[in-house]
Amino acid sequence: xxxxxxxxxxxxxxxxxxxxxxxxxxxxxxxxxxxxxxxxxxxxxxxxxxxxxxxxxxxxxxxxxxxxxxxxxxxxxxxxxxxxxxxxxxxxxxxxxxxxxxxxxxxxxxxxxxxxxxxxxxxxxxxxxxxxxxxxxxxxxxxxxxxxxxxxxxxxxxxxxxxxxxxxxxxxx
Amino acid sequence: xxxxxxxxxxxxxxxxxxxxxxxxxxxxxxxxxxxxxxxxxxxxxxxxxxxxxxxxxxxxxxxxxxxxxxxxxxxxxxxxxxxxxxxxxxxxxxxxxxxxxxxxxxxxxxxxxxxxxxxxxxxxxxxxxxxxxxxxxxxxxxxxxxxxxxxxxxxxxxxxxxxxxxxxxxxxxxxxxxxxxxxxxxxxxxxxxxxxxxxxxxxxxxxxxxxxxxxxxxxxxxxxxxxxxxxxxxxxxxxxxxxxxxxxxxxxxxxxxxxxxxxxxxxxxxxxxxxxxxxxxxxx
Numbered sequence: 278x279x280x281x282x283x284x285x286x287x288x289x290x291x292x293x294x295x296x297x298x299x300x301x302x303x304x305x306x307x308x309x310x311x312x313x314x315x316x317x318x319x320x321x322x323x324x325x326x327x328x329x330x331x332x333x334x335x336x337x338x339x340x341x342x343x344x345x346x347x348x349x350x351x352x353x354x355x356x357x358x359x360x361x362x363x364x365x366x367x368x369x370x371x372x373x374x375x376x377x378x379x380x381x382x383x384x385x386x387x388x389x390x391x392x393x394x395x396x397x398x399x400x401x402x403x404x405x406x407x408x409x410x411x412x413x414x415x416x417x418x419x420x421x422x423x424x425x426x427x428x429x430x431x432x433x434x435x436x437x438x439x440x441x442x443x444x445x446x447x448x449x450x
Numbered sequence: 451x452x453x454x455x456x457x458x459x460x461x462x463x464x465x466x467x468x469x470x471x472x473x474x475x476x477x478x479x480x481x482x483x484x485x486x487x488x489x490x491x492x493x494x495x496x497x498x499x500x501x502x503x504x505x506x507x508x509x510x511x512x513x514x515x516x517x518x519x520x521x522x523x524x525x526x527x528x529x530x531x532x533x534x535x536x537x538x539x540x541x542x543x544x545x546x547x548x549x550x551x552x553x554x555x556x557x558x559x560x561x562x563x564x565x566x567x568x569x570x571x572x573x574x575x576x577x578x579x580x581x582x583x584x585x586x587x588x589x590x591x592x593x594x595x596x597x598x599x600x601x602x603x604x605x606x607x608x609x610x611x612x613x614x615x616x617x618x619x620x621x622x623x624x625x626x627x628x629x630x631x632x633x634x635x636x637x638x639x640x641x642x643x644x645x646x647x648x649x650x651x652x653x654x655x656x657x658x659x660x661x662x663x664x665x666x667x668x669x670x671x672x673x674x675x676x677x678x679x680x681x682x683x684x685x686x687x688x689x690x691x692x693x694x695x696x697x698x699x700x701x702x703x704x705x706x707x708x709x710x711x712x713x714x715x716x717x718x719x720x721x722x723x724x725x726x727x728x729x730x731x732x733x734x
Contacts, residue, residue, distance in 0.1 A: 331611055332532020361536075362607035364614060392617035394591040424518035425622040426525040430615075434518055450614050 284350070289315045289322065296346045299338040300429055303381040306339065310369025313360045321354040322347065327365045329450075330430040367391075367431075367449050378447060379413045384435065386449040410446050412437035422446075488664040489602070490545050491564060492671050494554070495707050496593070497537030498565035501555055502715070503586060504530030505722050506573060515576050526583070526619050533612045540604055556726035560715045567706040568651035570714045574644065577630050577637065581644035584623035588684040589655045589677060591620045596672030605670060624688045631692025638693065645689070646697050653702025655681070 293315070294307040306312055306326075314325035324343060328336050340357050347355055367386035370378075375385035387410065409418050417439040424434040432445040508527035514520035538551035568586060573579045594616055597609035630637040658666070658674040665671035689696055705711070725732055 328532075328611075330529060330532060330615060331536055332528040332530070334528070361611055362603075364607070364611040366614075391614065392621045394595075394613075394617035394620045424522050425618060425625070426518075426522035428521070430525045430528055434521075448618070450618075 283317055283320075283322075284352070286315050286317070289324075289347070289352075292346055292350055293324070293343065296342050299335045299342060301378070301381070301383065303377045304370075304374045306343070308371050308374030308377065310371065310374075311339070311365060318356075321356055322352050323356045323358060325358045325360040327360045329365050333430060335429075365450070367447065370447075382413050382444055383432070384410050384413045384444060384446040386447045388449060391449040410435055412440060412442060413444055414442045415440040486544050486546070488661040489670060490541055491661050492665050493537050493541035493544060493605075494564040495566075496597075497534050497541055497551075497554070498563045499569050499586075500530040500537065500590075501534040502563070502565040502718060503569040503583075504528075504534060505718055506569065506571075507579070507583070509573055510579065519576070522622060523579075526622070529612075529615045529619065533608070533615070536608045536612070540608065543604075552726075556723045560711050560719055561709045563706075563711065563715060563719075564709060565706050565711075565715075566651075566654050567703050567712055568648065568654070570706070570712060570718060571648065571651060572714060574647075575640060577640040578644040578647070580623055580626050580630065581641060582648055583619070584627045584688065585648055585652055585685075587616060587620040587623045588681050588688075589652075590616050591684075592677040592680040593672070595680075596677065600671060601669035620684070624684075627688055627694075628692045631689070631694045641692065642694050645694055649697040649699065650701050650703050653700060654704045654706060657702065657704055657707075659707070 290307065290312075293312050294305050296306045298304050298306060298309050301309075309329070311327050311329060312324065313327050314323070316323050324347070326340065326343065343357060344355060368388055370386065378385045410420050410422075411418050412420050412435075415437060417437055419438045420435050421438060422433060423436055423443065426432075427434040427445045431448060431450065433448050434443065435446045436443045504527045507523050507530065510523040511520065511527070514523055534555065535551045538554045542549040542551060542554055566586075568582060571582055573582075591613070594609045594613035598606055598613055600606040600609065627641065631641040632638070633641075656674045656678045662671070662674050666673040666676075685696060703712075
């Protein structure tokens with residue numbers, strides 16, 4: 278009957294939705310879409326987490342934060358599993374998460390614009406045209422890419438040509 | 451009469467034999483299960499290439515010509531080292547001797563490394579580093595596409611993950627090769643010199659041996675030669691746009707995949723492995 282005393286899986290998801298991403302603390306781990314599964318295996322709670330980027334240094338902090346949050350809720354037997362497949366995609370960032378990013382000053386990813394390594398078409402665009410990214414501050418689409426990589430692997434550097442504000446763009450992956 | 455093998459023209463088979471004689475049954479190299487040996491070797495070849503290139507690129511941290519480029523190079527290095535953890539982690543699992551990704555990275559010597567020689571080339575100037583990155587990225591992207599269809603699901607899932615990251619690496623390095631190649635007279639000259647200097651290190655990417663043949667036959671990894679067409683096409687697009695001339699020669703320095711390296715690898719390892727060698731088991 279031990280199972281009856283377990284907090285429900287829904288309750289655990291609710292707790293996880295309060296754990297902030299360590300690098301972008303305005304969004305939660307569930308907003309980011311990196312929690313891939315929560316289940317009870319006997320009396321052990323298993324949480325499956327997928328990394329955003331292979332080398333993301335926040336991964337171990339995220340695991341620690343999950344463990345701390347769940348232990349704080351009285352979970353004693355806990356196992357975190359790394360789930361690699363399917364690989365994380367920015368499509369999994371929730372609509373609420375995107376709005377929080379924008380309000381925080383990070384332009385959210387534009388779906389369907391991930392790099393694909395198929396160069397023929399993209400080279401033509403390299404000569405001037407940038408992806409149209411709206412400035413999270415003033416909303417202008419008159420912006421330019423400064424660098425493919427920004428303050429973290431998941432972001433690129435942009436600048437607004439109207440309000441002149443530099444900003445991060447959360448790259449589509 | 452050089453006291454060391456001349457690494458510019460290695461007789462690979464001969465050197466490999468001499469290395470094997472000189473280091474018989476090296477204690478840090480437990481023999482893997484027969485059936486897994488080719489897979490273990492293949493994983494080392496991929497993971498060591500990303501590790502050594504990742505380390506090389508990380509040497510730019512704090513030295514790049516512009517802050518944005520500094521950050522971008524550090525991010526590329528981070529991706530490569532992150533991928534290394536996955537590849538070498540799997541290698542250790544396949545080997546089944548309890549070695550972790552860290553053990554493989556920090557506690558092997560040069561003759562146990564299986565990276566492509568191009569990965570250990572010195573950085574040179576910024577243009578040289580970018581050209582090396584472009585030549586590697588174009589190959590890496592093709593390789594990961596092939597590995598994502600691997601019959602081994604563990605290999606396939608790492609490749610699918612890494613492939614998304616490498617698509618960005620390739621776009622960035624292509625973009626910069628075009629800008630610098632089709633830039634000023636000075637930047638054009640430097641990019642062409644870099645391409646000419648690195649060209650003889652590209653052929654090794656497409657040379658297979660019996661281990662590659664075994665992997666291809668089992669559907670675990672693509673035949674290296676099969677990656678050439680896609681790579682050639684990427685080069686043709688980007689280098690034409692960059693107004694750079696693709697070199698003619700097909701001479702290829704080789705041996706990295708079999709553990710025969712240039713003198714540069716030893717210096718990289720001396721720096722990269724110092725802490726673990728001097729303070730075994732140190733952690734924080």
